Every structure is written in C-alpha cells, then in structure tokens.
Amino acid sequence: MLAATVAPLRAADSGESPIAAPSRIGEDDFVINPASRRFLVAAAGLLLAAACTQTAPGTSPTGDVDASFVVDGQSVAIADGNAYVVASDGSLVFIKELYTPGEAQAAFRVSRNAVLRVGEDGKWYDVPDRLEMDFEDAKGVRDLIGLERGWTNFTLQSPAAPTVPDYVALFKRILADGAGFEDNRVEPSEENFHRGAASLRTYAVAGTDAVPVSKASLSSILVHAVEGDTVDLSAWYFIEQGMPVGLMDLESSFIDQGPGMRVLADQTGRLRVELKWGDKPTYRSEAILPVGRWTQLRLRILLSAAQSGTIELWVDNELVIDATGQTLPLGDTILDRFEIGTTANNDLGPVIMFVDDVRIETKRVRTP
Ligand SMILES: [Ca+2]
Numbered sequence: 001m002l003a004a005t006v007a008p009l010r011a012a013d014s015g016e017s018p019i020a021a022p023s024r025i026g027e028d029d030f031v032i033n034p035a036s037r038r039f040l041v042a043a044a045g046l047l048l049a050a051a052c053t054q055t056a057p058g059t060s061p062t063g064d065v066d067a068s069f070v071v072d073g074q075s076v077a078i079a080d081g082n083a084y085v086v087a088s089d090g091s092l093v094f095i096k097e098l099y100t101p102g103e104a105q106a107a108f109r110v111s112r113n114a115v116l117r118v119g120e121d122g123k124w125y126d127v128p129d130r131l132e133m134d135f136e137d138a139k140g141v142r143d144l145i146g147l148e149r150g151w152t153n154f155t156l157q158s159p160a161a162p163t164v165p166d167y168v169a170l171f172k173r174i175l176a177d178g179a180g181f182e183d184n185r186v187e188p189s190e191e192n193f194h195r196g197a198a199s200l201r202t203y204a205v206a207g208t209d210a211v212p213v214s215k216a217s218l219s220s221i222l223v224h225a226v227e228g229d230t231v232d233l234s235a236w237y238f239i240e241q242g243m244p245v246g247l248m249d250l251e252s253s254f255i256d257q258g259p260g261m262r263v264l265a266d267q268t269g270r271l272r273v274e275l276k277w278g279d280k281p282t283y284r285s286e287a288i289l290p291v292g293r294w295t296q297l298r299l300r301i302l303l304s305a306a307q308s309g310t311i312e313l314w315v316d317n318e319l320v321i322d323a324t325g326q327t328l329p330l331g332d333t334i335l336d337r338f339e340i341g342t343t344a345n346n347d348l349g350p351v352i353m354f355v356d357d358v359r360i361e362t363k364r365v366r367t368p
Pocket of ligand 1: 134135136193194195196197198199356357
C-alpha cells in the first residue's frame with residue numbers, strides 16, 4: 001500500500017507549486033519477523049498509487065534467489081522481490097514482500113546524457129548529477145521544497161506524529177496549508193550557519209518506548225545511483241545539543257523500509273557507515289563528531305552489491321574510513337532518495353542540529 005499520495009511533481013518550467021514526494025515508509029531496521037502482519041510495501045516513488053501485490057504468495061519463489069544472508073540466526077533469501085526464510089530442509093518460506101520487481105526501473109529513463117524520473121503527473125523530470133543546497137533566502141521549510149532547491153520532502157516522526165500516515169499528513173498540512181510544526185522541527189534558520197547567512201535547523205525530541213525513533217530530516221528524490229556509480233555526499237554539521245543517531249542516508253524508496261547506506265553516530269558521536277540491509281555490513285571509525293562547532297562530513301561510495309564497493313568517510317578532510325565491501329542491497333537496486341538532518345534520534349534527549357552546504361554528486365556509469 002502507499003501510505004499516501006501527494007501533490008504532483010511540477011514540470012521543470014512551471015510555477016511555484018510544490019514538488020511531489022513519495023510517502024515515506026517505515027524507518028525501522030530490516031527485521032525478519034514472520035509473525036508481523038504490519039508490512040508496508042515500498043513507496044512507489046513518484047508514481048501514482050501503483051498496484052501492490054499483497055495476495056497470498058506461494059511458499060517458494062518462481063525466480064532465482066537474488067541474495068541470501070543470515071539475520072538474527074535465520075537464513076534469509078531474497079527472490080522475486082520477496083523475503084523468504086530458508087527452512088532446514090532448504091525450502092523457502094515466504095515472509096513478506098520487499099519490493100515490486102521492475103517498479104524502480106520503470107520510474108526512470110536513463111540515457112547517455114540525462115536521467116529522468118516520472119512524476120505523479122506522468123511528466124518526466126530531470127535528475128541532475130549534482131545537487132547543492134545552501135539554505136539561503138528561505139523563510140520557512142515550504143520554501144525549501146521544490147525543483148528549484150532540490151528538496152522534495154521532510155520527515156517529522158515523533159510522539160506527535162508517530163506513524164507513517166501521521167507524519168505524511170503532517171508533511172501535507174505544513175506544505176499545503178502552512179500549518180505549524182508539532183514537536184519536531186526542520187526549517188531554515190539564521191541563528192547559525194556555516195556559510196552565507198542561514199542553515200537548516202533540525203529539532204528532534206527524544207524517542208520514547210512507544211515511538212523509539214524521532215526524526216527531523218529533509219530529503220530529495222532527485223537522485224539516481226546504481227551499481228558501478230560513485231556517489232559523493234558532503235555536508236556541514238553543527239550539533240548544539242544532544243547527539244543524533246543518523247546523520248545522512250542514501251537509500252531506495254522502492255524497497256520496504258528504505259535500505260541503503262547511512263552515516264551513523266553512537267552516543268559519544270563516534271562515526272560509522274552502515275549498509276542498512278540484510279546483516280548490515282558496517283564500516284567503523286574512531287572519529288568523533290564534535291559538539292558545538294561546524295564539522296564537514298564527506299562520504300564517497302562506490303556502489304556494489306558484491307564485496308567490491310568502496311566506502312570513504314572524511315571528517316574535516318581527514319579520511320577516517322577507507323574500506324571495501326558491500327554498499328548496495330541488490331545488483332539492480334536504485335538508490336533514489338537522499339536524506340539529511342536528524343535522520344534518527346535516540347531516547348536520551350532532544351537533538352538540536354544545524355546543517356549547511358549540502359552537496360550530492362553522482363558519477364554515473366551509463367549503460368544505455
Ligand atoms: Ca548557508
């Protein structure tokens with residue numbers, strides 16, 4: 001199901017109306033839970049309510065197994081867009097649908113010179129190789145959303161908006177009706193900045209037992225990165241209070257729970273990079289994200305669903321992770337969403353964090 005549909009992405013040459021953004025799916029970690037009845041099919045990008053298949057599936061896939069790994073002691077196989085548990089006799093037992101095969105590919109047109117993404121209005125929109133955002137001259141978060149600035153969505157998940165329908169509705173109320181924030185906030189601010197006269201301020205309350213993840217983030221789906229591409233992500237951060245768990249995500253909106261690469265910090269600010277997928281390959285550093293001063297994080301990743309990806313993380317130009325490994329869920333996964341800000345907070349206390357001078361650049365391996 002799609003949690004919601006949103007306003008159409010406007011044509012590149014048309015007026016001021018907001019760009020569309022896909023509804024977010026749950027941000028929980030990829031947990032295999034055969035008992036779970038609550039699964040959300042990945043948002044269909046900008047496509048209008050794509051049909052989703054939740055018919056009772058058979059116990060074994062018709063196609064080849066695309067990937068397999070062990071999660072929480074269970075062998076899991078991915079085939080036909082579904083997750084299966086591998087039983088002791090080798091048979092595959094259906095758990096849940098993760099994505100609709102071919103759906104992500106159908107949302108893009110890739111040629112030698114351009115990548116286009118289809119909007120809800122059926123029009124095709126340019127996905128640039130490079131996006132840069134400085135947060136200048138914006139009165140509120142509504143000004144940040146649109147093709148001109150490149151942001152397409154914000155996510156304010158919190159005790160005031162705990163579920164996907166809740167925070168999608170909040171997004172729409174703020175964007176379409178100019179409603180105010182509830183508890184969490186994401187907005188341009190002149191209170192602090194790295195360059196110019198403004199930055200993005202995020203405020204996220206602590207998570208609770210009932211709502212363990214609190215989010216105050218901004219995202220863009222004007223992104224298209226596939227196996228063989230190199231993605232270079234950079235942003236400046238200033239933590240005023242607390243310590244976010246998640247700082248930056250590059251993920252697939254087409255797959256359940258948005259798997260992809262993310263930059264994470266522990267309570268002390270120690271940084272690591274994780275592929276949120278399967279057994280979660282993790283690339284660790286000893287570097288600490290400081291509180292109270294502007295710090296640049298730059299992540300460069302070569303995308304590979306095998307072990308031949310590369311992961312480089314710089315903190316203020318110092319290389320703190322230089323690793324090789326898996327960086328993409330599956331060989332045909334399209335990473336199409338970039339998310340920044342307090343992409344996750346813990347339950348220890350509120351986070352106030354500023355972000356400035358964001359850059360996303362994709363060096364493409366074009367195959368048409
Ligand atoms: Ca700025």
